Every structure is written in structure tokens, then in C-alpha cells.
Amino acid sequence: MIGKAELRTYFATPVIVAELTEAAQLNPALAATIRARAACAASVEHSNLGGWQSAWDLADWGGAEAKAVLDTAKDLATRATSDRAGKPVRVAWKMNAWANVNRGGHGNEFHTHPGSFWSGTYYVDDGGIATDPSLGGEFEMADPRGVAPAMYAPALSFAMPGGQSAGASELIRPKAGLLVLFPAWVSHAVRPYKGTHERISIAFNLSV
Numbered sequence: 001m002i003g004k005a006e007l008r009t010y011f012a013t014p015v016i017v018a019e020l021t022e023a024a025q026l027n028p029a030l031a032a033t034i035r036a037r038a039a040c041a042a043s044v045e046h047s048n049l050g051g052w053q054s055a056w057d058l059a060d061w062g063g064a065e066a067k068a069v070l071d072t073a074k075d076l077a078t079r080a081t082s083d084r085a086g087k088p089v090r091v092a093w094k095m096n097a098w099a100n101v102n103r104g105g106h107g108n109e110f111h112t113h114p115g116s117f118w119s120g121t122y123y124v125d126d127g128g129i130a131t132d133p134s135l136g137g138e139f140e141m142a143d144p145r146g147v148a149p150a151m152y153a154p155a156l157s158f159a160m161p162g163g164q165s166a167g168a169s170e171l172i173r174p175k176a177g178l179l180v181l182f183p184a185w186v187s188h189a190v191r192p193y194k195g196t197h198e199r200i201s202i203a204f205n206l207s208v
Contacts, residue, residue: 007160013144015170016080016181020072020122023177030065031124031200034099037061044098047189051106056096058202069122069179070097070204076181077118077206097204102127102137106199108190110142116184116205123174127199130175137193138171141186174199 020026034054043052058066074093083089100108113119121139129135143149143166149158150167157164171191172180182188184205193199 009160009162011145013183013186014080015141015172015186016076016179017172018076018179018181019175020069020177020179022068026065026068027124027176030062030069030202033061033063033065034101034124034200034202035198037099038101047108047111048100049107049109049192051100051102053101054099056098058097058099058204059095062097062099062202066097066202069202070095073120073122073179073181073204074206076179077120080181081117091208093206094208095204095206097202100199100201100203102190102193102199102201104194104196105192107137107192110140110187110189112187113184113205116207118181118206119184119186119204120179120181120206121201121203122179123176123201125198125200126174126176126178127193127195127197129173129193129195129199132195133173135193135195136191137195137199138173138191139180140169140171140189140191141182142169142188143167144186174201 037054038052044055078091081089081091129137147167157166
């Protein structure tokens with residue numbers, strides 16, 4: 001017989017999903033600024049599979065709205081960071097940030113962001129995904145433990161929160177005003193967007 005038992009989830013991967021309260025005021029102007037930039041600047045090629053991606057200089061041309069989002073991201077990262085003893089720290093974050101515009105069929109292949117501590121994304125326009133999940137375009141994170149949990153017995157999973165994605169991936173559906181913060185070493189991708197509008201986001205890296 002079993003006496004006292006407790007569930008301990010070690011080696012957790014922190015992913016923070018937050019809604020910006022001022023999104024309705026920020027997003028229209030931010031979307032217009034990004035569209036104007038996309039109309040006059042060539043796309044860079046990194047992990048993007050189609051679509052338009054700016055250079056890493058969003059902070060220079062994104063205006064007050066981009067600054068508000070990026071400052072919020074820095075503050076959130078600081079609150080989610082401690083020293084090795086678990087005590088709060090103040091970090092002078094270095095940031096690079098860029099904008100993304102995805103249309104039908106566009107996405108991003110799996111990749112990581114070396115040289116950074118936190119990475120994140122903010123959804124300016126979800127392209128209708130929030131109300132119609134069939135449009136795809138989800139943010140996808142691969143299990144950092146690799147495929148091992150699914151190799152031996154792929155039909156089995158662990159009876160605990162998050163256990164069903166062991167060896168696979170987790171999805172976050174875009175929603176305008178949503179900010180996602182995650183460790184830069186987490187392998188992530190964007191599934192193809194199937195809508196007819198534009199899925200607009202900004203992304204950023206935070207290093208020390």
C-alpha cells in the first residue's frame with residue numbers, strides 16, 4: 001500500500017502569457033506603423049517561411065506604441081527573473097525587436113534565439129485566429145526534453161498537468177493584445193496561417 005504521496009514537477013519551463021490592458025489603444029497605430037514599414041522595406045530572412053519580417057530595429061521606428069509594449073515586456077521579464085538563490089534582481093536588459101506580417105500560408109520554422117535569456121512575442125493583429133481556430137497560425141513550442149518521452153510508448157503520457165505533450169509540443173493561439181515570454185533556448189515555430197487577412201506580431205530578445 002502507498003502512504004503519503006505527492007506530485008513534484010521538477011525542471012519546469014517557464015512560459016508567461018499576459019494580456020496588455022492598453023492593447024485596444026496601442027494596436028491600431030502599431031499595426032499602421034508596421035504596415036507602412038513593410039510597404040517600403042525589404043523583408044529579412046531568418047526563420048520565416050514567407051511573410052515579411054523587419055530588421056531588428058523596431059525600437060527605432062515603432063513609435064510610442066512599440067516602446068510601450070517593449071517596456072512592458074522588459075518589466076515582465078525583470079519580475080520573472082531572480083538570482084540563483086531566488087531573490088529579485090534588477091537587470092539592465094539589452095533588447096532587439098522586430099515586426100512580422102504573415103498572410104495566407106506563411107509561418108516560421110522551428111528555431112531558437114542563441115545569445116539571449118528571454119524571448120517573446122506580442123500579437124498586434126491575430127488575423128481572426130482568436131475567434132476561428134481553423135485559421136492556424138499558432139505559436140508552437142517543442143518539448144525541451146526532446147522526443148524521448150514519446151519514443152518508447154507514444155500512446156502513453158504522464159498523468160499530470162502538461163503531461164500529454166511530453167515529447168511533442170504545446171500551442172498558444174494568437175490573440176490581439178497577448179504577450180508571450182519564454183526562455184530563448186526553447187525551440188519554437190509558427191504554424192502556417194490559413195486566413196485571408198494579416199497576422200501581425202512583434203518579437204524580441206532580451207540579453208544581459
